[in-house]
Amino acid sequence: MNILYKSSTVLLNKYAELRERFNPGWLERNKSKLQEMKLTLYALTTSKTGAAGLVLVLTTTFLALFGPSLSWEPYDMYPVLKNPALAGRLPHPPCMNDCSGMPLSGTDVYGRDILSLIMRGFRIALVMSLIIVVASAALGVLLGLVSGYFGGFIDEAIMRFTDMMLAFPGLVLAIAFSLTLRISLRNVLISNTALTALLAALFALNPADAPNIANILSLFLALILVWWPPYARVVRGSVLTLREQGFIEAARALGLSTWRILTKHILPNISSPLLVMFTFDMATAALSSAALSFLGLGAQPPVPDLGLLISMAGQYFPERSWWIVLEAGFALLLISLGWNMLGDALRDVFDPKTRRSIELKAKL
Amino acid sequence: MGLASFLARRVVTFVPSVIGALLITYLIAYVIPTDPVRAWVGEKLLNPETLEQLRKEYKFDAPWYEQFGFLVYQLVTGRLKDPTRGELVVKQVTDRFPITVELAIFAFAFTVLIGIPLGIIAAAKRDSFADLFVRVFALVGSSIPGFVLYYFLILLFYVQVKASLMAGVPIFSRSCALMLEGLREGVPVIGYVAWALGQVPIFGALMCGEMNVVSSTFARMWLPGFALGVLSAGFLARVVRNSLLDALSSDSILFARARGLSDMRVWRHALKNGFAPIVTILGLHFAGLLTGAIIAETVFNIPGVGRYIYQGISRLNFPVIIAGTFLFSLVYIVMNLVVDIVYALIDPRVRY
Numbered sequence: 001m002n003i004l005y006k007s008s009t010v011l012l013n014k015y016a017e018l019r020e021r022f023n024p025g026w027l028e029r030n031k032s033k034l035q036e037m038k039l040t041l042y043a044l045t046t047s048k049t050g051a052a053g054l055v056l057v058l059t060t061t062f063l064a065l066f067g068p069s070l071s072w073e074p075y076d077m078y079p080v081l082k083n084p085a086l087a088g089r090l091p092h093p094p095c096m097n098d099c100s101g102m103p104l105s106g107t108d109v110y111g112r113d114i115l116s117l118i119m120r121g122f123r124i125a126l127v128m129s130l131i132i133v134v135a136s137a138a139l140g141v142l143l144g145l146v147s148g149y150f151g152g153f154i155d156e157a158i159m160r161f162t163d164m165m166l167a168f169p170g171l172v173l174a175i176a177f178s179l180t181l182r183i184s185l186r187n188v189l190i191s192n193t194a195l196t197a198l199l200a201a202l203f204a205l206n207p208a209d210a211p212n213i214a215n216i217l218s219l220f221l222a223l224i225l226v227w228w229p230p231y232a233r234v235v236r237g238s239v240l241t242l243r244e245q246g247f248i249e250a251a252r253a254l255g256l257s258t259w260r261i262l263t264k265h266i267l268p269n270i271s272s273p274l275l276v277m278f279t280f281d282m283a284t285a286a287l288s289s290a291a292l293s294f295l296g297l298g299a300q301p302p303v304p305d306l307g308l309l310i311s312m313a314g315q316y317f318p319e320r321s322w323w324i325v326l327e328a329g330f331a332l333l334l335i336s337l338g339w340n341m342l343g344d345a346l347r348d349v350f351d352p353k354t355r356r357s358i359e360l361k362a363k364l
Numbered sequence: 365m366g367l368a369s370f371l372a373r374r375v376v377t378f379v380p381s382v383i384g385a386l387l388i389t390y391l392i393a394y395v396i397p398t399d400p401v402r403a404w405v406g407e408k409l410l411n412p413e414t415l416e417q418l419r420k421e422y423k424f425d426a427p428w429y430e431q432f433g434f435l436v437y438q439l440v441t442g443r444l445k446d447p448t449r450g451e452l453v454v455k456q457v458t459d460r461f462p463i464t465v466e467l468a469i470f471a472f473a474f475t476v477l478i479g480i481p482l483g484i485i486a487a488a489k490r491d492s493f494a495d496l497f498v499r500v501f502a503l504v505g506s507s508i509p510g511f512v513l514y515y516f517l518i519l520l521f522y523v524q525v526k527a528s529l530m531a532g533v534p535i536f537s538r539s540c541a542l543m544l545e546g547l548r549e550g551v552p553v554i555g556y557v558a559w560a561l562g563q564v565p566i567f568g569a570l571m572c573g574e575m576n577v578v579s580s581t582f583a584r585m586w587l588p589g590f591a592l593g594v595l596s597a598g599f600l601a602r603v604v605r606n607s608l609l610d611a612l613s614s615d616s617i618l619f620a621r622a623r624g625l626s627d628m629r630v631w632r633h634a635l636k637n638g639f640a641p642i643v644t645i646l647g648l649h650f651a652g653l654l655t656g657a658i659i660a661e662t663v664f665n666i667p668g669v670g671r672y673i674y675q676g677i678s679r680l681n682f683p684v685i686i687a688g689t690f691l692f693s694l695v696y697i698v699m700n701l702v703v704d705i706v707y708a709l710i711d712p713r714v715r716y
């Protein structure tokens with residue numbers, strides 16, 4: 001726990017030094033902010049859930065960054081095609097001794113090593129949830145800020161639309177959206193090789209697999225479309241109360257631009273509940289996208305998506321695929337558990353009711 | 365303002381929201397740049413005449429509003445046909461919905477039976493082991509992907525322990541179905557309600573006294589119900605705990621303690637105050653179970669309405685999509701209504 005705190009403060013200090021070098025006086029001006037951040041980090045790393053969540057999040061992020069290069073097999077190869085004698089023995093269960101070339105973690109129906117696939121699966125799952133949450137948070141925050149700050153007709157229009165989106169069951173709507181988008185996206189990607197290459201690099205997939213990249217793209221665009229309304233709601237609510245406060249009136253009297261007021265004075269004041277929401281949503285987005293690919297909406301084989309691996313295993317369940325479900329399921333659990341624990345700890349850290357006691361403990 | 369006028373007002377306001385919901389889903393389905401009729405028939409059985417006939421029948425040659433009006437009118441009058449099966453959509457849905465309801469009831473029972481007692485214990489013994497357990501349970505419950513847990517439980521209880529049966533949903537006998545029909549024809553309002561309840565297989569079997577059907581339903585449905593219910597139980601326990609702690613720290617409880625009321629009485633007050641917000645969550649949760657059990661139905665192979673509608677969406681089956689949206693918005697509206705009524709019953713401060 002202390003290692004976490006120490007390393008994070010070292011990082012923070014280095015960052016402050018860097019800012020100071022390019023922008024003299026920065027340290028002096030942001031001293032209290034840094035102090036506050038250190039306190040938050042301290043509270044986070046000394047709570048059990050926070051430390052465990054942080055470790056899990058860092059581990060899965062590490063796997064997402066380097067998993068594809070660490071995995072020892074390309075995902076789009078089929079041992080069963082090279083060696084037809086295997087066909088009757090696949091999927092092969094995990095084997096401890098006398099394996100004759102079969103991996104320790106078991107194989108799927110094509111004879112690919114499950115563990116190697118899961119290493120790649122972390123990348124897809126995490127990049128997907130990161131894009132979903134960042135994009136929908138950006139969209140929701142923007143709409144919420146505009147709606148809450150300007151009020152009137154704009155507010156009414158945006159909020160009625162938000163209500164309408166919230167009234168539908170999200171899963172059903174996402175299914176409909178992803179089917180709508182899939183066909184047109186396929187055409188977009190075929191004509192745009194640069195975009196395809198970029199997305200392929202992001203998800204560590206083979207650029208030749210354009211239809212599958214379009215499937216993944218349609219899945220997360222659909223989820224973004226149903227994900228932003230709660231952000232807009234929460235941000236609007238907080239802006240409505242902030243708008244009437246003295247410091248905003250003062251900023252307006254100083255003649256600051258609306259954009260500056262929104263980004264420099266209102267946004268920082270609502271950032272902590274947003275951060276908590278963001279962290280929890282990372283877990284939910286990972287689970288939702290896995291659930292949709294489990295239903296067959298996202299990538300198709302051979303993409304090593306965790307939800308897809310489980311759904312393929314479902315056809316042979318349980319005798320001939322229990323290990324696939326357990327291993328891929330455990331990987332998904334690690335991702336969502338990490339973010340959920342981090343969110344749980346952050347909520348306590350930012351909660352004004354418990355904040356005082358944490359500060360006291362830190363100072364003692 | 366009595367209950368009757370409240371209900372009337374609700375019915376009047378719910379008509380536009382249902383139509384709005386139908387319109388939006390229809391438009392989403394409509395803008396998909398593909399030929400739905402082709403998707404219904406399937407690429408292999410491409411017969412130009414059938415295609416042309418289907419296109420005429422479902423008004424693909426007319427403007428979209430005409431087609432939409434046609435679909436809604438046919439749905440409301442119960443004549444809408446599922447083009448991929450050639451059967452009435454209303455019949456398909458009414459055949460499947462009771463099974464989804466049965467699954468939802470089992471899941472809901474598990475959630476409530478596990479979640480509420482755990483939450484009360486955690487609130488009563490704050491910061492104890494039970495409290496920690498609830499916290500961990502809620503965290504893990506919201507982190508496990510549903511389908512992984514379903515497979516895991518099948519592995520555990522069906523393959524290893526053999527404590528559950530898997531395939532099929534037991535249905536009561538033909539004579540029982542006839543008896544229920546008779547009830548609907550014979551007795552006015554109450555008979556109709558009894559018939560509607562009896563469509564859920566386990567209720568129907570109970571009414572007819574067919575205990576073997578009831579017990580085999582339990583043997584088959586407890587596992588899917590448990591799997592679907594246990595994930596939300598942790599979350600519910602956490603909400604119950606927080607809500608009860610809020611209620612316990614209120615001034616009215618302090619006053620009750622100061623007056624020297626017994627612990628039992630104090631807790632009764634706290635429970636009554638603390639449960640008002642929980643009713644809302646439970647109501648929406650039940651609505652979610654009725655509409656969102658697609659994955660559980662797929663894994664446990666239960667022929668419910670979720671899977672039917674999912675197949676409908678993925679094949680762009682307009683009639684099924686429209687009927688599904690209608691059903692789902694109806695479920696949400698009815699559940700919201702039930703929540704409001706229960707709210708008013710337990711909290712005397714709420715007026716219609």
